[in-house]
Amino acid sequence: AGVTSLLEPGTTTDRAVRLRAEHRARWGADPALVGRAPGRVNLIGEHTDYNGGLVLPVALPHSTLVSLSPRDDGRVRVASLQAEGVFEAQLDDVGPGTVDGWAAYAAGVLWALDEQGVTVPGVDLLVDSTVPLGAGLSSSAALECAVAVAVTALVGGDLSPAGRRRLAAACVRAESEVAGAPTGGMDQAVSLLAEPGAALLLDFDTADGSVGDLRHVELGLERAGLALLVTDTRVSHALVDGGYGDRRAECGRAAEALGVDSLRRADLAGVEALPDPLLRRRARHVVGEVQRVSGVVEAVTAGDWGTVGRAFVASHASMRDDFEISCAELDLAVATAVEAGALGARMTGGGFGGSSVALVPADRVEAVVAAVQRAFADAGHRAPLHLMATPSAAADLV
Numbered sequence: 001a002g003v004t005s006l007l008e009p010g011t012t013t014d015r016a017v018r019l020r021a022e023h024r025a026r027w028g029a030d031p032a033l034v035g036r037a038p039g040r041v042n043l044i045g046e047h048t049d050y051n052g053g054l055v056l057p058v059a060l061p062h063s064t065l066v067s068l069s070p071r072d073d074g075r076v077r078v079a080s081l082q083a084e085g086v087f088e089a090q091l092d093d094v095g096p097g098t099v100d101g102w103a104a105y106a107a108g109v110l111w112a113l114d115e116q117g118v119t120v121p122g123v124d125l126l127v128d129s130t131v132p133l134g135a136g137l138s139s140s141a142a143l144e145c146a147v148a149v150a151v152t153a154l155v156g157g158d159l160s161p162a163g164r165r166r167l168a169a170a171c172v173r174a175e176s177e178v179a180g181a182p183t184g185g186m187d188q189a190v191s192l193l194a195e196p197g198a199a200l201l202l203d204f205d206t207a208d209g210s211v212g213d214l215r216h217v218e219l220g221l222e223r224a225g226l227a228l229l230v231t232d233t234r235v236s237h238a239l240v241d242g243g244y245g246d247r248r249a250e251c252g253r254a255a256e257a258l259g260v261d262s263l264r265r266a267d268l269a270g271v272e273a274l275p276d277p278l279l280r281r282r283a284r285h286v287v288g289e290v291q292r293v294s295g296v297v298e299a300v301t302a303g304d305w306g307t308v309g310r311a312f313v314a315s316h317a318s319m320r321d322d323f324e325i326s327c328a329e330l331d332l333a334v335a336t337a338v339e340a341g342a343l344g345a346r347m348t349g350g351g352f353g354g355s356s357v358a359l360v361p362a363d364r365v366e367a368v369v370a371a372v373q374r375a376f377a378d379a380g381h382r383a384p385l386h387l388m389a390t391p392s393a394a395a396d397l398v
């Protein structure tokens with residue numbers, strides 16, 4: 001496998017032309033507009049967002065497009081170029097517990113915007129995505145944010161940075177309350193607020209757990225001769241499964257045992273004194289991971305990429321041993337990438353499958369891809385997929 005096996009993001013304008021034609025054929029009307037929102041890969045800061053911590057994601061060039069035409073009868077219809085079937089309902093009937101499957105991420109946003117006081121009309125929506133689904137790269141957030149941007153533009157709403165923060169909050173509610181996945185907020189924030197070429201440092205140390213301070217951290221990867229390579233292990237990962245919710249609950253119990261509002265307020269000495277070994281491990285990951293995010297931001301700013309790579313490796317070990325959210329395929333992808341010349345690698349996203357991210361000298365990408373392919377074949381694992389995570393722009397109209 002060479003670089004030819006990389007998953008391409010597609011050209012937005014070409015994809016939009018096709019989507020508009022499909023929309024017309026399927027729904028019998030030209031779309032009023034097309035929204036686009038990226039998936040993401042988190043560089044470091046895993047399972048820290050819902051603990052009041054720091055995260056450092058980048059937006060992918062791979063994105064979800066949503067075409068939209070308004071209706072005057074209050075109905076909503078949703079279909080996708082990547083899935084069979086049509087979701088159809090009366091908008092007033094959409095809410096927690098009423099929508100099953102992937103359409104909940106789209107319809108849920110209409111409900112959440114309505115909850116924010118936006119007058120949402122009936123709509124026909126058609127979806128096209130190049131974000132790999134269920135790979136820990138936030139295909140769900142990309143869908144939510146593309147719908148949010150499209151609807152907001154349709155009703156003449158606010159797409160300023162402040163407006164985008166409100167949209168991120170609506171998307172989080174859609175995902176938690178309608179789709180039933182208790183997400184922390186990083187994915188929606190980066191999809192709506194990223195800048196090309198930069199990672200987004202987000203601080204969730206706020207009273208209600210929403211995004212507080214944020215800063216774009218210029219990466220200069222190309223200048224440094226480096227690239228971010230993502231490997232999708234194709235081990236199924238789903239946030240609606242139990243593991244993610246279990247970790248949230250364990251972190252909540254650890255914070256309670258430590259007498260703090262969130263693990264952001266915990267210190268390592270207190271954590272090491274926790275009597276329950278499981279809660280000690282969970283809290284140790286979160287406290288260490290928040291420190292690693294700060295360390296990586298400093299190292300990036302200083303151009304010290306060796307330190308960044310070592311932090312990736314330490315983060316992975318922490319998720320494998322203390323937070324216990326890795327799996328054999330992720331461990332293999334990470335170890336093989338480092339052996340084949342990556343400066344560092346780690347699993348990324350919610351865990352229990354999904355993807356890893358490696359920081360690789362640009363001229364070693366092909367060798368790393370080949371080594372990982374070979375290692376997976378030798379171990380009898382399904383062939384993984386790879387993509388280049390060139391830090392890209394936030395959601396917008398096409």
Ligand code: GAF
Pocket residue numbers: 042045046047048049050182183184185186187239349350351
């Ligand atoms: C998932 C969640 F949606 C995020 O909020 C975050 O908690 C992440 O897992 C783990 O860092 O992507």
